[in-house]
Amino acid sequence: VSDADREAAMADLGDALRGLVDASVTTAAVPAELRAAAAAGRELTERLASVRADEGLLRGLHNPVSGVGNPIAAPLRLTGEAGGVVGEASFGQAYEGPPGWLHGGMSALLMDEVLGKAAAVPGYPGMTARLELDYRRPAPLRTPLRIGARITEVAGRKTTVSGSIGPAAEPGRALVEARGLWVVPRTHAAVDRP
Amino acid sequence: VAPDPNGVHADAPPYDPDLMAAVAELGDALRGLVDASVRTAAPAAELRAAAAGARELTGRLAAARRPAGHLSPLDDVLAFRQVFNMVSGVGSALAPPVDVRVVEGGVVAETTFGLAYEGPPGYLHGGMSGLVMDQVLGAAAIHAGLWGMTARLELDYRGPVPLDTPVVLTGRVTETAGRKTVVSGTIAAAARPDQPLVEARGVFVTPRAEVIDSYFSGVTDGSGRHTAPGRPTDATAPRPAADA
Numbered sequence: 228v229s230d231a232d233r234e235a236a237m238a239d240l241g242d243a244l245r246g247l248v249d250a251s252v253t254t255a256a257v258p259a260e261l262r263a264a265a266a267a268g269r270e271l272t273e274r275l276a277s278v279r280a281d282e283g284l285l286r287g288l289h290n291p292v293s294g295v296g297n298p299i300a301a302p303l304r305l306t307g308e309a310g311g312v313v314g315e316a317s318f319g320q321a322y323e324g325p326p327g328w329l330h331g332g333m334s335a336l337l338m339d340e341v342l343g344k345a346a347a348v349p350g351y352p353g354m355t356a357r358l359e360l361d362y363r364r365p366a367p368l369r370t371p372l373r374i375g376a377r378i379t380e381v382a383g384r385k386t387t388v389s390g391s392i393g394p395a396a397e398p399g400r401a402l403v404e405a406r407g408l409w410v411v412p413r414t415h416a417a418v419d420r421p
Numbered sequence: 422v423a424p425d426p427n428g429v430h431a432d433a434p435p436y437d438p439d440l441m442a443a444v445a446e447l448g449d450a451l452r453g454l455v456d457a458s459v460r461t462a463a464p465a466a467e468l469r470a471a472a473a474g475a476r477e478l479t480g481r482l483a484a485a486r487r488p489a490g491h492l493s494p495l496d497d498v499l500a501f502r503q504v505f506n507m508v509s510g511v512g513s514a515l516a517p518p519v520d521v522r523v524v525e526g527g528v529v530a531e532t533t534f535g536l537a538y539e540g541p542p543g544y545l546h547g548g549m550s551g552l553v554m555d556q557v558l559g560a561a562a563i564h565a566g567l568w569g570m571t572a573r574l575e576l577d578y579r580g581p582v583p584l585d586t587p588v589v590l591t592g593r594v595t596e597t598a599g600r601k602t603v604v605s606g607t608i609a610a611a612a613r614p615d616q617p618l619v620e621a622r623g624v625f626v627t628p629r630a631e632v633i634d635s636y637f638s639g640v641t642d643g644s645g646r647h648t649a650p651g652r653p654t655d656a657t658a659p660r661p662a663a664d665a
Binding site: 232233235236237239240241242243244246247248249250251252253254255256257258259260261262263264265266267268269270271272274275276277278284286289290291292296297298299320321322323324325326327328330331332333334335336337338339340343354355356357358359360361362365368369 | 439440442443444446447448449450451453454455456457458459460461462463464465466467468469470471472473474475476478479481482483484485486487489490492498503505506507508512513514515536537538539540541542546547548549551552553554555556559570571572573574575576577578581636637639640648649650
């Protein structure tokens, strides 16, 4: 059995669990049905947990923002564009903050992921040192959002990145703007960077 | 475990305790399932069988759904009770969950982040720190009677936050002026609460009445009545102890 087959199966499980999470926060089921679902969920957990190991994990699929194998991720699919990265995703009821709107903290999670990916484009994975966000308007649920970022400055081990979240249907309109500083750990910098 | 779905307003209105317990039980079961799904070393066939089992379960739960904009009967917008909140909700499979408690001068929360929240190997995703601090800082503003929507959030990362390790989160209001509230907070290992790994600062702004109307015009509570968040007023303020 190939790794590709197992990765496809993990992506399938991630997709199924995203659907289950969405149903669990929107269901109008009565308590007895919820308890039956909980029992069935625990049975599935036991089956998956019976095969646990330090090896054989598909960590590459489990990023909480972009990982197809992680039920927490929408997931966001990122692609490179000139000078940066961009992705698109819609967020359902499970990601709600104020009634009807995306949780403000989700914007921080999304921006950290996308700014960090943009900072890593030249090939130097760094760690977030600072992230700041300005919220212009709330971001709607169940609406395609465009999330993009680009490097604005590189100075030694420090990379400054800017990005925004906006409606996919209205390019150029920013609901949330973010700016972050990524720092390449010294050990990497010494080896990889001039 | 008695669910504490709110943790912000001790005097929130009552709810159906049986439904609350069932929602919390399902949330707990699905949190376990999410965690198992990212830790499993099961072969492809077993993963596909689990996916099929999950889809069957989804079909059962989705047979009756709340329409968008119609809050759960367990939620209370004025008391900020949100059982499916993705950070603090007992019913959310996405939430760690973070149990926010009111203390002298602000709020405190303890939680442990599992592998599903991983960024750099072994450590919390940097953006997760932003997600949970937005919630904790916002809860500190709410506790002070100063609900607002996030206008600005700043995070300084001093050190990586370890996974599978108890952490403590704090938030306290540092400044208030009109509709604007400034809140500061930290994330630290529970074993070393005085050494912040992440420092956060948030600015929350209470929208003007007409803006609240435009943002929340379609929201109804469990009984179908229109409802919207806001700062406490005479009508919505927590009742004095003598009335309770």
